[in-house]
Amino acid sequence: MDSLRQKLRPKHQLLILKCYPRLPKNSAADVKPNGSELSYLLYYASTRRSKLQKVGSFLERKTEHDVYKAQSARVLVTLQILTALLENKVVGEGSPFALIAPYVMRIISGILQNTNDISLLEATQITWSVFCKHQDQAVLAADHEYRELYEKVVGQYAEFAHKAGAKKLGKNTTPVPIHDGIRLREIGLHATKSVISSDALAFESGRQLLTIAIPAVLSNLRGDNAAYLEHLVQLSKQNEDEEKDKAVNRRQSMATIRTHTGGERTSADVDPRAAEGTAQDADKLAEEGVALLALGCLKAAFTSENRAQTRSAIISVLRYLGDLQNYRRPQTSEKAASDQLVDSWAVKAFELCTTWTPVQDRFILLVTTVETLVHLPLKERDLRQHVLYATLVDSVLRSDLNLIGLSVMDVLLGLIQQTLRVLQYSGQPTTTAPSGDDLRPTTSSGSGVGGTVPSEAHMGLIDNLKACIADLATHVYYTDQISDMISAILMRLKPSPAPVGQQNPVATAAAIEEPRSAVNEVASNASLSARERPNSTSGFFSFDTARQLALELVRDIIKVANSSRARNSSGVADSRNPVHITIWEGTQWLLRDPSADVRMAYANALIIWLELETKKSDFRLDVCKPSPRKKAHEPTAGAPANGTTLARRAVSNASATKDRVQSNATKKTSSQQTFLQLLHLANYENALQFAATSPRDIVMQSTLLATLIKRLGINAVASGLPMIFALQEEIARVESPVGKVRIGTLVHGYLWALVEVFDFEQESVGKAILQEVARRKGHGIWVREVEYPPLPLHSIKNKMVSNQGEKVLAEQVVAHEELKAFDDRQGLVDAVLEHYEATVVSPAPSAPGSPGRSFTLPTTMDRTGSYLTAKPLPDPAVLGKSRDAMMKRWTREDCLAAIAAMAPKSVSLSGSRSSPTQVLAAAAAAAGAGNHRTLLAAANMGQRNENG
Incomplete structure (x- = not known):
């Protein structure tokens, strides 16, 4: 009857059955398919592609029967047959692969779902790895059922790989022991790494698998803090170095090579940590190996040069880390500190992903x-x-x-x-x-x-x-x-x-x-x-x-x-x-x-x-000389014509470059002057408004003004000193005695900064200023926080409220007219300019021009070294302008009118673009009349016109 049944079987079934060796039931021997029969089966499958579906269908039915009957040896042979088919150059590529691939996945899925033998699950890793290497992206993207089947198998492996939950085999309801659970996680991680390393993730249809794989991988890397991940990274590097050393080792001599005689292994052949301790210690060591495997999986997800895969992977990582934060909500303040350590683990995981990318x-x-x-x-x-x-x-x-x-x-x-x-x-x-x-x-x-x-x-x-x-x-x-x-x-x-x-x-x-x-x-x-x-x-x-x-x-x-x-x-x-x-x-x-x-x-x-x-050069005065005319570089009538065109073109280009640089420097200087004028105007208004109510603002302004002097020098003093003297004149019109004292402190604090920055303490004007400061401090009519060097702003108290004694003392002092004004303005300006000139460093000698030039060109172009570019030696004319600026009488109305005069000529403040002169005149008139609301309305209207 058996011989008759064999004769009635189709040829592909006969060829498959002949591949199985004769072994006792559930034999533990290392089973392999019969070599010659397997070779003929491969030849048959590669030449009869139409039979591939029948081959796959028969292997699927046979595997389901063998798993049900616990025929582990036969299932192992089936997996090896499938691996050989996938590795065949004809079957493993193109349309033949698409014909047999669904059966391979159903066979693997059935084994993962129904078997109780962990060795069978481990055997599926090789077949699955080969399957992932030969995955057909076109079929995966086009066939919805095929993609669902692929995601199902990936999900089954990911369930094994996930650390959370008890592991079960087949239809059993009893969880497996700890060491078997670790083996199942290793199986799942190996399979997951095969998926991540394959080309399936290069397409949108495959990148969805990362949402399944990444959480399973990260669950095996969970630790108490970032130190756990750092330890794993260090172990991984050590293992890589050892593998490299083994790869480059030369063949050992027969005289020194060690032989194994069948006895116990020496301590050098095993991990010393596994040879000592309890079973729990061995489990910890196995856990460490699983974590290293998970680290390799995560690294494989980010070492790819596919940007879409990298983006999908990090989205999955962020989703996992975010869910982890939601699960760990500290209920008490004591748990908040330990919860912060989890954040450090998440931060380290994110840093590793970034480093591997x-x-x-x-x-x-x-x-x-x-x-x-x-x-x-x-x-x-x-x-x-x-x-x-x-x-x-x-x-x-x-x-x-x-x-x-x-x-x-x-x-x-x-x-x-x-x-x-x-x-x-x-x-x-x-x-x-x-x-x-x-x-x-x-x-x-x-x-x-x-x-x-x-x-x-x-x-x-x-x-x-x-x-x-x-x-x-x-x-x-x-x-x-x-x-x-x-x-x-x-x-x-x-x-x-x-x-x-x-x-x-x-x-x-x-x-x-x-x-x-x-x-x-x-x-x-x-x-x-x-x-x-x-x-x-x-x-x-x-x-x-x-x-x-x-x-x-x-x-x-x-x-x-x-x-x-x-x-x-x-x-x-x-x-x-x-x-x-x-x-x-x-x-x-x-x-x-x-x-x-x-x-x-x-x-x-x-x-x-x-x-x-700012730099040291910003302390010096700005100098913006007008650019020389191009006529100065033109050759004379008697000059030779040879090279004239080239010289003229070079001179034109050099002049244009120099003009452009000087034009930028001029714009920067204008912006500097405008900024400082408006900044000093804001300080003036603040001092009058907050002197009586906010000592904090007075100290803040004193620190800011002193820093401007220290970093910008006369560039800041030119517009700051006139404002300070105008502020000193306002002291007599301030009603609050406390306000008088604070404004006086601001004024003399500025003068004190001038003495210290320009170093004229030994001059008579400097001594007078320092003596007045010391006198006011001694009489208690000085804001204690105003010093030089100025105090850092962060050290100033948020609320500096004057006490009642300070108010009474201020009233008595003002009643006796003990706030002495400083009136030697001319001597102060002379001392500032004199010591400024003394501190200017002489310029380095310029390099000589190259010999043999047929035309005149500057060997070095004037470049703006910073936003406040300055020449090493100031021009006397510039010093004269600075002197005039510091001696000029300052008022709010004059400042506003000067600002209006510097407004862009193309902007019409009254709404007309064709009459800038009239607009500027109107703005100046509004400023002179003190009508600030009109000025604000005009400015806003001009801005709307400018924006179109």
Whole structure:
């Protein structure tokens, strides 16, 4: 009967059955298919492609029967037959592979689902690895049923690989022992690594598998803190080094090679940690091996040069880390500290993923994380995820990893928008905040939206976002990056934002005179849609807390850009351009902001800029000579014609370059003068307004003015000293005795700084100033915090309230007229200029011109070394102008008129572009009449006309 049944079988079934050797049931021997029969089966399958489906169908039915009957040996032979078919050059490629692939996956899936033998599960790894290498991407993308079957098998392996939950075999309901569970996780990780390393992830249809594989891999890497991951990375490197050493070892001599006689292995052949300790120690060692395997899987997901795969992988990682944060919610304050350690593990995992990614693709991880953060709803339950993602971004930004290709400005704007969202909706934690252009602030003043103060949790998130923005300055990849970053922030603080170099000084002056109107103007800009906003400056800092935060961002960016960390990172931090003074044009009104915290933040940011971004050459006077006429370089009539055209062309190009450089220097000098004049105007108005009520503002102004003298020298004194003497004249008209004392302190504090900076303590004028300062201190009519060197602003108390004794003492002193004014202005100016000339360093001798030149060309071009370029030796004419400026009588009206005269000629403040002269005259008249509201209206109208 058996022989008859064999004769009636189809040929493919006979060939398959002949491949199985004769073995006892459940034999433990190392079974293999019969070699000659297997070769003939492969030949038959490669020449009869139409029979592949029948071969697969028969093997599927036979495997299902053998698994049910627990015929493990036969199942092992079946898996080897499938492996041989897949490795065949004909069957393993193209359409033949597509014919047999579904049967292979169903066979493997059936074994994973039904067998109770772990050895069978381990045997499927080889077949699955070969299957993944030969995966047909076209079929995977086109055949929906085939893709679902593939995802099912991947999911089964991922379930084995996942660390959470008890492991079970087949239909059993009893969990397997710990050591068997570790073996199952190894099986799942090996299979998962085969999937990640295959070409299936190069296409969209295959990248969805990462959402299944990545969580299983990361679950095996979970540890208490970042030290666990660092330990695994170190072990992985040691293993790689040992494998390299084994690969390069030469064949050992027979005289020294060790032989194995069948006895026990020596200690050198096994891990010494496995030879000692208990079974639990052995399980820990096995766990370590599984973790190393998982680390290799995660590394394989990010070492690919496929950017789409990298993006999908990091999205899966972020989703897992975010879910992990939601599961670990500390219920008490004691658990909060231990929960922070989990964040360190997540940060280290993210850093490893970034490190493994090819250097040209690392920016993808950062950009994807920022996008995920921005699109995450602002709900209380998601706040921990916000903090986590911000921490991940900051950890990479503050590192020395090369992030070439990163769009710094896009990331900056995204983080600014997110920071504003958190600020605006921190008072409504249960409301989902809209994103983008739907943001609408509800008020333009107060600590936050609607006058609410952000909660502690929201402030923690804001601090993380601030750190991200500041640490963007660690990686500088073009020379003007820091300037662009600061400009993008400051532009959102200006009442009438415009590109750098096009600010209307009249509008700034009007904002200084009417700061509350300027605040409303910023709020009105924020309420416009993105298309209606000037220059598309979305995300205005339209309320007090936002403006304070923006200025703190500017301060932190400058600090980070000048830190050693930025210089040691990859990029052009050492050769970047310094932040130019024109960046600050239009922001002087912030010194007059209604909020004291905003005023302090602005002064602090400006002082940090002066200390870190200015150079020693900025202390010298500016000199901008007119460019020489081209006629001076033209050859005479008797000059030879040979080379005349070339010489004329070279002279023309050189002159054009020099003219362009000098033109830029002239513009920078004009911007410097305008900025300093408006800044001193803001100081003047502040001193009169807050002298009687805010000692904190007086100390802040004294520190700022002293820093201006120290860093900019006569460039700042030229407009600052006349303002100080005008302020001294105002003391007699101040009604409050305390205000008189504080303004007097500000005036003599400025004079004290002049004495110290220009070093004329031994001069009679210097002695007089220092004696008056000492006398006022002795009589208690001096603000104690005003010193030289000035105190850091962060050391100034938030609230400096004068006591009643100070008020009584001030009234008595003023009644006895003990506030002596300083009147030797001429001697002071002479001392400043004399000691300035004495401290100027002589210039280095210029290099001689090259011999044999047939035309005159400058050997070195005049270049602007910084934004306040200065010649080593001042011109007497320039010194004369500086003397006149310092001796000039200063009034508010004259300052406003001078500012109006320096306004761009192409801007019409009255709405007409054709009559700039009349407009300037009207603006000057409005300023002279003290009509600041009219000036503000004119400035706003002119800005609207300028924007079209």
